[in-house]
Amino acid sequence: MLRVYEPQDLMEGELLVGMLASEGIEAHLTGRHLVGAVGELPACGLLGLMVDNQQAERARHLIAAYNGAQPLAGDEPENFQGVLLC
Template identity: 40%
Template sequence: MCGMQTVYHARSLIDAQLVKDALEGAGIPAFIAGHYLTGGIGQLPACDLLAVQVPAAAWPAARALIHDIDARERAAAAADAPASGLPVGRPA
């Protein structure tokens, strides 16, 4: 495998940036694909424009990290506790 793999589909640019920052904080290089397309909202379909991508070799670690963050967010929401704000979209 080579190239970049999508690890997360974001709902907004802020959502994508938070996930990218979390990945990079864990030492995983990340890229936001589609961020230039957000300027075309109204002329383009407003869904699935943004994705966070990582190198194929880092995909398993990135996916595990995102699922861990998602599980913590769901637990915080279930407990009605303040959440960190990560992530809002959906893992790939």
Template identity: 45%
Template sequence: MTPVYEAESGIDAQLVCDLLLSAGLDALVFGADLAGGIGELPAAGLVRVWVAPDQVERARALIDEWQAGGIPDEDELNRLADSGTGNGELWA
């Protein structure tokens, strides 16, 4: 697994993870349970979303599009899940 997104919170991470899962990627949230340790642990960089190494390019492209405000509709997510190309051409 490879980290593709450093979240501000567990909720933020879960939103991104759900977006990636909806696009057919294998995504997991790591570190959400560490938020209670702030004060003893660093306050940033604890919560991350990880994907399989062969899905990194697709995941980062989808996250970039999401952050730019281009939230895909259900049809687009289904197309992404069906394509499985892994070539980063998400919005072609």
């Protein structure tokens, strides 16, 4: 297994694990149990996203595409500009 990405926090790591799973890539988040020891401070390299060697390049490509994504123009309703609706 190779470490392909270092998430900024636990939420980003879990989100990326789910995104990769939806693309058929099994990923493991290492260090998730160590993050609680530092509280609200940044993880400082404790977290790591690990994938199988054969899927590492594809995983890196998908993560780079995810990180570079921009919102679609005109994708938000006119009545709620600047407000995220979930």
